[in-house]
Amino acid sequence: MSTIPNKPSLDGLEARWRARWEADGTYRFDRTKSRDEVFSIDTPPPTVSGTLHPGHVCSYTHTDFIARYQRMRGREVFYPMGWDDNGLNVERRVQLLTGTRCDPSLPYDPDFRPPEKVGKKDKPIPVSRPNFVELCGQVVEQLEQSYFELWSTIGLSVDWTQTYRTIGPRATRASQRSFLRLLRRGLAYRAESPTLWDVDFRTAVAQAELEDRELPGAYHKLLFTGPDGDTLPIDTTRPELLPACVALVAHPDDDRYRPLFGRTARTPLFGVEVPIVAHELADPEKGTGIAMICTFGDTTDVTWWRELGLPVRAIVQRDGRLRPVTWGSPGWESTDPDKAQAYYDELAGKTVKQAQTRIVELLGEAGVMEGEPRPIKHPVKFWENGTRPLEIVTSHQWFIRYPDKEAMLTRGKELAWWPEFMRVRYENWVNGLQGDWNITRQRFFGVPFPAWYPIDEDGTVDYLSPILADEDDLPVDPTTDVPAGYTEEQRNQPGGFAADPDVMDTWATSSLTPQIVTGWVDDPDLFARTFPMDMRPQAHEIIRTWLFYTIVRSHYEHDTLPWHNATISGFVFDPDRKKLSKSAGNAPDDPNRLIERFGADAIRYWAAGGRPGMDLALDQGQMKIGRKLAIKLLNASKLALGNLESTTSGEVTDPLDRSMLTALAGVVDEATAAFDKFDYARALERTEAFFWTFCDNYLELVKNRAYGSSGEAGQASARAALGLALRTQLKLFAPFLPFVTEEVWSWWQEGSIHRSSWPTGDELRSAVGGDADRAVLTVAGEVLSTVRKAKSEAKRSMASAVDRVVVTDTPARLAQLAQAEQDVRSAGHIAELTTVEGTSFSVDVTLAAEA
């Protein structure tokens, strides 16, 4: 307990209380509690590659509202925090910050230090993979620290002893273990297959990370030679892929082409005989109604290739350039191999873009292109972080099979979604799934696959016969660890072994966050107390990735949902209704600056206005209101506790006091019901509305009686009611305004308010001996209000005297008024209050003559 300051202030509350909570272990998880006493949260690990902006603050705060509520409800909250340091974004950030670039062919240099300053135009310094991974670790640690500072200042009640990295040893162990188990069950496999490929980052990309961008392109009308020697025009936007053409396709019902199905056509320039086939994905309306299938121009090509059993004639390599080809060799048959070779030599080694320019010239010169290219705009697939269109290359990749759609849809129905309509996004995604989940990334900084490949005596690596690590040896790094039965000397030698060079896709690891945080296999005791988890908070745009994949993994590993509830947050928009940019940096909306200016509680108040799943405008006006609310709490508390000496013991007997507490009991019930449905916004709204009328009406009405103006009995009742009301309201506000409520709590109560029990309506009702008449306070407030209006219109002070007030109303309401008459007269400075029975409410006010 501490004394009440003369002039209470919000300044410094964040620093003081976050240090105190840390020292006292206020939010430390007590792992002796059983599963039914625990509320466990699968916190989204923020990616440390960027900057935190108000959108992050908003959604993480939403989770904290729930965590604090559940803690006060008596649940032991398991609330960890992870750092997502996995993935290409971190790699890119590290490249920029350190001015380096990973070159896996280089040896480790233990003395390497990155340059002090990195200019934008400096050439990146090539470093070895171990060096680069080291740098990633250092950069990530700095970023984690700045994230921790912000989360702590904004008041997240995270247990900071429960942190993890998505690329740390625990996460690596869990990811590799799950991978090995899936492999053993045939649910994961290795295959060579067409893969979406980013040529700049030289890595495979999963379906979930694609985005369409509208790009200018052009139709080129290529003249094929039909089966009977006639001309067969084909429209294409990718003429450079002509050498990779393996078939022509038209719709089965298209009468124009039906006679040609089963026969062959000859490609221009290269003279390749390709079959003419039918498939219903061919659109008679597009181009000439017959399309060329290339390996591979787009995902439709992949579908056609797979479903029609076509051969592969791949020409685009991983660097985005056309590879050398020997025409006339198997698979590259031509009616005129020398001519084909001559043309192709003009293209080999060029990028697809350069090759396109050149082949258009060649086609024109040969007279096998009709007219000029016709410009169009069309959507092109990009990796969401990439800068050039994706290509499709064939390569060796690890895949996880998707469970069947029905099973996934059933899981989606078992899960409680907040808000409910977000389930539809999940269902849309499940229904649109294609192929399997490629979990391979050709990068350096990530979770490696626990696998090696045998090298035969000729030095050929057998990429389809992996040597797998033993589960007990995890985590392993195949580039430094050696498989059983081999020695380090045999690495990359004929008859030896080669390490799997790739790392897992980010989602392959982060889809295991529930297993990682709850100690799956590694800590069975913790696991039993926390899994399946209670709540997964996350953003809606990663339903198709994080949420979906996490369900897949848990479905496979545990045959259960990973959590019972998914709470989906909306976006934060800037005042112009545009989505916040990710690179907020030192912008005016930098969260740290907002906290300095308004206080953490005020920022949290603003965030609470974003209802579950709804978008929220970044609005400093709301932050200002939050700040006012926090200040009001300080001042009202100072009045109730300091001046009026309220207490939580003693009997509440006065009808006005009982009326107020009964109304508050209703608010408690509503707030509790709202919180149980994860609707923190409604809980705050009800609490706040009550609090302001409590200040404006009840406090004014009761003030003089509490000072002792009408005797000891009335004073005792007032003090007890004030104490109960204050304690209850502080608790209702505590999840939202943890700093100011804790401050006030410390003036008169022991312990932390955040470990106190959530109030119930029943405890208030029993304190006033059952339900009292709420209308006593309402009627008294209305009469007081009309008196104020009269004073205001007469431009008098609220303290000015009133000679007489005549209230006309129904007998019932007059009876209610009578129970608070003393308080109404005292608050309004009314000399004489008389009543007249009538049918409707009216008040006649006679102000005293001006002095």
Add this chain to the structure above:
RNA sequence: GGGCCGUUAGCUCAGUUGGCUAGAGCACCUGCAUGACGCGCAGGGGGUCGGGGGUUCGAAUCCCUCACGGCCCACCA
């Protein structure tokens, strides 16, 4: 092209299963030194509830339709 969400005062938003005269805060205007707070208090003006149809005694609320904004998904010829 399909789906989801939204559209209520100048701004940000409430408005539970249809029901008294549609609410709050901010902003604006007019006042007020009152034994907590001037970062306060009291009062005031301001809305054809996106448009159009329908159901109903009664619709911001239910149904249909259109428009606009945002998001998600979709086979790039």
